[in-house]
Amino acid sequence: MNTKMAFTIVGAGPAGLACAIVLARGGAKVVVREWKDRVGHRFHDDFQGLENWSRESDALEDLVAAGIAADFEHHPFDRGIVFDPAGRQHRVRGRRALFYLVRRGPGEGTLDSALLAQARAAGVELRFGDRVHDFNGAGVLAAGPREAGVIAAGHVFETGMADGAWLALGHAVAPAGYAYLLVKNGRGTVASCMFTRFRDQARHVRAAEEFFRVHVGLEMRNPRAFGGYGNMRLPRTAKQGGHPVIGEHAGFQDALAGFGMRYAIHSGVLAAQSLLSGDDYTAVWQAELGPGLKAGIANRWIFNLAGETGMRFAIGSLANRDAGDLLRRAYDLTPLKRLALPIARRSYSAPLADPSCSHEDCDCVWCRHGDHGAAGEVQT
Template sequence: METQSMAKKEMEIVGAGPSGLVAAMTLQKAGFQVKVYEARKDVGCRFHGDFQGIENWSQEEDILETLDKMGIAINFRCGPFYGGRIYGPTGEQLDLQSKTPLFYLVRRGQVPDSLDQGLKTQALEAGVEILFEHRKKTIEGRAITATGPKGADAIAKGVTFHTDLPDQSLTILDDEIAPGGYAYFLIHEGLATMATVLFRDYHQEKACFEKMKQAFQKLIPYKMSDPREFGGFGNFYIAKSEEHGPRLYIGESAGFQDFLWGFGMRYAMVSGYLAAQSIIRNTSYDALWKAQLLPFLQAGMVNRMLIDRFGATAYRILMKQLKGQAEIRPFMKEKYSMSFKKSLLLPLAKRHVQSRVKDERCIHPTNCDCVWCRCAKV
């Protein structure tokens, strides 16, 4: 017969994305018996072997050091990039350099060397039980919700392919190609990902995708081998609390995303670790994420408002600021940090930047046990 103390050591997590898996392995290593419920047949099913970047510019500590302190090994493709080329709306170009990695390139999806598969392996090795194709509709008792984005505040349309081009990172800032966002071309060890990220005008997705391919073809002629198109989306907001009764929300289910460019993996994994630590140490999860994540979320919200309001003008100003930077990482760190000026703009940003995703399905006025519901959070 289980004792009461043993029962308290059980924990359920809904969602096997990076945030959920980090939370799961952290709790399992601390003596909890963790079950993760994943609706899909495997981890990473939202992705297609495409490249994404784990940003390494927002904080002084290198993200690999952060992951190491969190007990996460690098058993997945993780290529350091020390800069890249960026093109402004009028075609001007800048080569950005950093003495330390600006970001780390990882693959997403079901491919063996992906971040998702690497974290799954670590979670299973730690003793976590993952139940695939198990859609959890309700939760009873304390649990962690890591179900990812609920809808699109930004979308991406891209293609992966093989190439003989050397490793490099190219970015285009142009509303004609990526309304409110950017287009990127990432190449690593013969594999390439090219995508346009739209923060508005989603109906132009296909046209922007074609314009992006043409633009990069003019900038750096390429040939596609085994091309595979993909799509994606992101959801971001800042809630007053990520504790909904006995449940804790992490990753994009908590809105933890980079409002400016959509670099959310760092936030996702850190939030999973913080949620686990709050349970292990019996402390406030809200206090932990607000201390470690909120300032960056707020700075991103202000940055997003400025891009939305000033468009191409904001891009031209950014290009002018970047031009004088011999070392790009400190400049980016400043942009991603709160300041007195940003604090003055924050109330305006909160009114301007609101999630397009609304959830009106909950019909439970009290004691809600809906997995997806945000009725008491926002």
């Protein structure tokens, strides 16, 4: 493909910026059009985890191999404490980092601002406040979630607590999901990550924070409320109007835990490489991302079936072995999971609709702040 041609990328999230960086460094002219006035507009300087267990390779090494510098603030965590639904704690540890703690939002040192700086340094043109309804020519769609299959809500705060990572399972603190507490260098994030019952968001946030006060000694100073949402689905082609669709716009997010940053960046890199090489993007992402996405859907189905009894068993297994290795093998698409996948997809889709939230007179994160219709309205 002629790399002197211009590409339009709709959306300046991690997927869109990663795609832009690889395209620009490959010699192409790139314009990123973002309808908000800054990067990271959905985030509030909250801590998130860049997962490091679903692949054999290290997440940061994968970035460097793709030509993207890991020059954002990141902290490796190879251990943490997980609470089962009965409130019993289990210490888990991996032989390498289980995840890298990063901050999200427009501030200095965040993942979003670092990728923005790299894109600009590569010669990418950024247009903010530019809501795209149509465009001509070659392009990539990276406009973010089209719907909410998971929400997270809680607080970011200052604290005198020691660094650490805590996870709590149980429907009281996070229905079908988990609550988490992340602390580093006097800053913290606490949240309930819910896969259903969005209408009861406030109640579950209070329950999660009370749980961590009792079991960990949660101490918050100057707390600020935050919330986020994610979209998970398994697309057929991840193309629209002939253009690659990447990140959460495509639904590339883990159906079990809701982690999406690694999928987002990886899909952006794959889209850029396919445009530069002329390879078929659909075939590329299906080979690279498809097995893990399918395993995640099967894992979610198993998780829902197992209930809190299964949660206790799974946590006990993690605590007695290399947690990273066990988690990685959980994302192998085994023959049994292949057989279960059709049932799991039907059970999990529909399309991730939450029967408790009619999106009418609801105060959940998605109803208050979701970019309703923004990602699906681009005409090409």
